[in-house]
Amino acid sequence: MTDVTLYHWEPNANSGKPMLALFEKGVAFDSHYLDLLNFDQHKPDYLAVNPLGTIPAMTHGQYVLTESTAIMEYVDEAFDGPRLMPADPVDQWRTRWWMKFLDQWLAPSFSMIGWSVFVGPSVRQKDPVELEAAIDRIPMPERRVAWRKAINGAFSAEEMAESQRRVALGITYLEQALGQREWLAADSYGLADINGFNLAYAMPLSQPQLCNDSLTPNIMRWLRAIYARPATRACWALGRTDLARRISLLEGEPA
Amino acid sequence: MTTILYHGQPNGPSFTVLAAAFEKDVDLDLRAIDLVAGERHSTALPHPLEVDQSIEGEGPVLVVDGVAMTDSVFLACYLDEVGSGPALRPADPYARWQMMAWCRYVIERVAPAVACLGVASAPPAAVPAGIVSADLEGRWRDAVAGRADDAQLTDSRAKIGQAVEKIETQLADGRDWLMGNFSIADLESYAWLAGMRGIVPSAFAASPLTDAWEARLRARPAVARALGLATVAHPEAIWAPGPEINRWG
Ligand SMILES: N[C@@H](CCC(=O)N[C@@H](CS)C(=O)NCC(=O)O)C(=O)O
Numbered sequence: 001m002t003d004v005t006l007y008h009w010e011p012n013a014n015s016g017k018p019m020l021a022l023f024e025k026g027v028a029f030d031s032h033y034l035d036l037l038n039f040d041q042h043k044p045d046y047l048a049v050n051p052l053g054t055i056p057a058m059t060h061g062q063y064v065l066t067e068s069t070a071i072m073e074y075v076d077e078a079f080d081g082p083r084l085m086p087a088d089p090v091d092q093w094r095t096r097w098w099m100k101f102l103d104q105w106l107a108p109s110f111s112m113i114g115w116s117v118f119v120g121p122s123v124r125q126k127d128p129v130e131l132e133a134a135i136d137r138i139p140m141p142e143r144r145v146a147w148r149k150a151i152n153g154a155f156s157a158e159e160m161a162e163s164q165r166r167v168a169l170g171i172t173y174l175e176q177a178l179g180q181r182e183w184l185a186a187d188s189y190g191l192a193d194i195n196g197f198n199l200a201y202a203m204p205l206s207q208p209q210l211c212n213d214s215l216t217p218n219i220m221r222w223l224r225a226i227y228a229r230p231a232t233r234a235c236w237a238l239g240r241t242d243l244a245r246r247i248s249l250l251e252g253e254p255a
Numbered sequence: 256m257t258t259i260l261y262h263g264q265p266n267g268p269s270f271t272v273l274a275a276a277f278e279k280d281v282d283l284d285l286r287a288i289d290l291v292a293g294e295r296h297s298t299a300l301p302h303p304l305e306v307d308q309s310i311e312g313e314g315p316v317l318v319v320d321g322v323a324m325t326d327s328v329f330l331a332c333y334l335d336e337v338g339s340g341p342a343l344r345p346a347d348p349y350a351r352w353q354m355m356a357w358c359r360y361v362i363e364r365v366a367p368a369v370a371c372l373g374v375a376s377a378p379p380a381a382v383p384a385g386i387v388s389a390d391l392e393g394r395w396r397d398a399v400a401g402r403a404d405d406a407q408l409t410d411s412r413a414k415i416g417q418a419v420e421k422i423e424t425q426l427a428d429g430r431d432w433l434m435g436n437f438s439i440a441d442l443e444s445y446a447w448l449a450g451m452r453g454i455v456p457s458a459f460a461a462s463p464l465t466d467a468w469e470a471r472l473r474a475r476p477a478v479a480r481a482l483g484l485a486t487v488a489h490p491e492a493i494w495a496p497g498p499e500i501n502r503w504g
Contacts, residue, residue, distance in 0.1 A: 063349050070355040077348035089336035090322055096329040097305050104310050104363065108503035142504030159502070165389075173304055 004029040007049060008056045009036045010244045011235050013107065014068040015056045016198035019238065021072040023231035024194065025081035029058075031238055037122050042137045053139045069099045072191050084190045091186035098177075098185050098192040106170040107199055109163035112155055113206075118243070120150035171203065171210050171219070178218035189226075197226045202246040213254045224250050258283050259318040261300055263290035264490035265481045267369070267497065268314035268327035270446040273484060275331035275439065277477035279338025287486070290314075290495040293383020293395075307387035311362075312370065312394065313495035327446070328358045331439045340477075343439050350434060357433065357440045361447060363501065365418045368411035369447045370497025372454050374398035375408065377494055394496040407500055415451045416458040418444070419465055426464040431471060445472050450491035 006022065006029050008015035022029050034040035034055055042053045050057040050066050058065045060078065065071050076084040085092055123131065131151060138144045149155050174196065177184055185192035201223060203211040213220050226232055227250040236247050260276065260283045262269040269290070276283050288294040290313040300306065301323040306316055309325035317324045317333070324330055335343040345351050378401050386392040397403065422444065425433050433440045449469070452459050459465065472478055487493060 060349075065349075065352055065356075067356045067359055070352050070359060073355060074348050074352040077351065089333050090319060090324070092336065093324050093329050093333045094305070096332065097309075097324070097326055100310050100326060100329070100362070101308065104498075104501075105308070108501070111503050140504070142501065146504040162390075162502075173308065176304065 002028045002030055003061050005032055005059045006030070006056060007032045007034055007046060007058070008238075009034055009041075010239050010241060011198070012239075012243055013111070013198055014054075016235065017068040017195055018056055018058055018071040018075060020194045020198065020231060020235045021075045021084060021191065023235045024084060024229075025075055025079050027075065027079045027081065033238075033240065037119065039134045039137070042134065042139070047139065051139060053137075053143070069103055069191075069195060072194065076191065084194065086186035086188060086190055088186065094185040095190060095192040099195045101173075102195055102199055106166060109166040109170070110199060112159060112163040113167065115146065115150040116153065116155045116160065120153055124151055124153075167207060168210055171207065171216060174200065175216045175219050178222050183222070189229075193222070193226060197223065197232070201227070201250065205246050205249050217254070220254060224254075227251075257320065259286060260284070260315060261286050261288050261295065261318070262315040262484075263288060263313070263495065264487060264493045265484050266450060266490045266493055267366075267373075267446050268311050270449075270481055270490075271327040271439070271442045272315045272317065272330045272334070273481035274442050274446075274475075274478050275334045275343060276338070277480045278343060278437075278442075278475075279334045279340040281334050281338040285484070287484070291379050291493060293379075293381075293386070293495075296383050296385035296387075298385075302387065310498055311366070312391055312497040312499075314497075328362060328439060328443055331442065335439070341437075343437070343442075345434055345436060345438065354434050354438050354440050358443050360421075361418070361440075361443050362498070364414055365444075366447050367498045367500040368414035369451060370494060371403065371407055371411045371500060372415070373450060373494030374496055375401070375403045376454050377492060379495060390499060391496065394499060398496050411500075412455050412458070415448070415455045418448060419458045419462050422448075422465045422468065423462055426468055431468070433468075437475075441468075441472055442478075445469060445478075450494070453492065 004027060006018055008019055011019050034046060036055060040046060041055050047053055049064060056068055058071050065074055073085065085095060135144055135147050138147060181187060183189050183193050184196050204220065211219055227247065236244055239245065260272065262273055262285065265273055295313055295316065300316055301318060303323050306323050306325055311326050314325060314327055317330050324333065331343060344354055378398055382392065382395045382399050386395060432438065433444060
C-alpha cells in the first residue's frame with residue numbers, strides 16, 4: 001500500500017503521462033487499471049473518483065487529481081526525485097507550450113484516427129442495446145458524440161482528412177524542434193518529452209510513410225532514447241494489450 | 256535583457272499578460288498592435304513555430320532575448336517566475352494543481368466559446384495576409400464571413416453560463432479570489448468573461464459573487480493600469496479569432 005493510487009488504462013496517451021512521470025520520479029503507486037474498451041471509466045465506482053468519467057485520475061492521500069498534464073506538474077513538485085520541469089523560466093514556458101500544443105492540437109487528431117481504426121471496431125461487435133446503455137452513462141455530452149461516431153464509423157471524410165493533415169504537419173514540427181535541441185523543450189529530459197512520447201511512440205508503426213529513420217531521424221533518435229530509459233520499460237510493462245506492445249518496434253537499430 | 260510585449264487591447268489573452276506583468280513589476284517594452292487587423296502576422300514580429308501555431312489564436316507575443324513566446328497563461332507563469340511582485344501562483348503543489356487545472360478549463364472550454372461569440376458579435380473586416388496556420392486562417396475566414404454554426408453558438412452560450420456558475424460556487428465560501436490568494440486564475444477568468452456580460456447577459460443575471468469579484472479585480476492597481484492602456488472606450492468588445500472549439504470532445 002502507498003498513499004498514491006493511479007487510475008489508468010494502457011501506458012498510452014493521457015494515461016501514460018502520469019504513469020511515466022511517477023516512474024521517472026521513483027514514486028511507488030497503486031495501479032488501478034481501467035479497461036477503456038469495457039467502459040470501466042463510466043462505472044459508478046470510478047465516477048465517484050472522477051465525475052467526468054475520463055482517464056486518468058490520481059489520488060494522493062485525501063487529494064483527488066485529474067487532467068493528465070496538470071497531474072504531471074503536481075507529481076514533479078510534490079515528490080522527491082529528479083526534476084522533470086526545467087529550471088530555466090523560458091524552458092518552463094516552452095515545456096508548457098508544447099504540452100498544450102500536443103494535448104489540444106495534435107493528440108485530438110491522433111485520437112480521431114485511433115478511435116476510428118481501433119477503438120470503434122473493438123467495441124462494435126458488442127450487443128447494440130448494451131452499447132446504447134453504455135453510451136447513455138457517459139457524463140460528458142461531447143464524449144457521447146465521439147463514442148457514437150467511433151462505434152458507427154461516422155467520422156466524416158473531411159474530419160479524417162483534417163486529422164491526417166494535422167498529424168503530418170505535427171510530425172514535421174516535432175522533427176524541426178528535435179533538430180534544434182536534444183529534448184523537446186530544453187536541454188534535459190522532462191515533462192514535455194514524457195507527454196510527447198506517449199503520443200508519438202507508435203508513430204513509426206502507425207505513420208510509417210511520415211515517420212521513419214530517413215525522413216525524421218531526430219524523432220527516431222528521441223523515441224529510442226526515451227525507450228532506453230529504465231522508467232519507460234517499467235511503465236510499459238504495465239500494459240496489457242497490443243496497444244502498449246507497439247513500443248517494441250523501438251528496439252530496432254536505425255536502418 | 257530586453258523584453259518586448261506585443262499586445263492587443265486589454266481584453267482576453269492580452270489582458271492577462273499585461274495585468275500579470277504589472278502585478279509582477281516586470282519591465283517591458285510595450286508595443287500595441289491591432290490584433291483584429293491581423294498585425295500579429297506582419298513581418299514586424301518574429302515568426303517561430305510557437306507564434307504561428309499558438310493554440311490561443313490571436314494573442315500577445317512576449318519576446319525575451321530573441322525568444323518569442325505565446326499563450327497567455329504560460330506567459331503569466333513566466334512573468335511570475337521572473338518578476339518581483341507578490342506570487343501569482345500558490346506555492347503548495349496541490350493548490351498549484353488546482354490553479355493549473357482551473358486555467359486549463361478556461362483555456363479549453365471557456366476561451367473557445369468566448370472567441371466564437373465575440374467575433375460573431377463584431378466580425379473582423381478582412382482576413383489578414385500572412386497567416387501560416389491553415390486552421391487559424393479558416394477561423395478568420397468564418398469570422399469575416401459571419402459564418403457561425405447555430406449549435407456551436409448555443410453551446411458556447413451554455414459554456415459561459417456554466418463558467419459563471421463555477422465561479423459563483425468557487426466564491427461561495429466567502430473567499431475574495433478563486434484560489435484563495437489572488438492568482439493567474441483570476442486574471443485569465445476575468446480576461447475571457449468580461450466581454451460576455453454584453454453578449455450573454457443571462458449568464459450574469461444572478462451572479463452577485465462574480466459581480467463583486469470583478470469589482471475587486473478591477474480595483475487592483477495593476478489591473479487598472481492594464482485596462483488604462485485601452486485606446487477604445489470598450490476594450491472588452493474587441494475580439495479577433497481565438498482558440499478553436501475542441502474538434503474531438
Ligand atoms: N484532458 C484530460 C482528458 C482525459 C481523457 O479524455 N482520457 C481519455 C483516454 S486517453 C478517456 O478517458 N477516454 C474515454 C472516454 O472519454 O470515455 C486529460 O488530459 O487527462
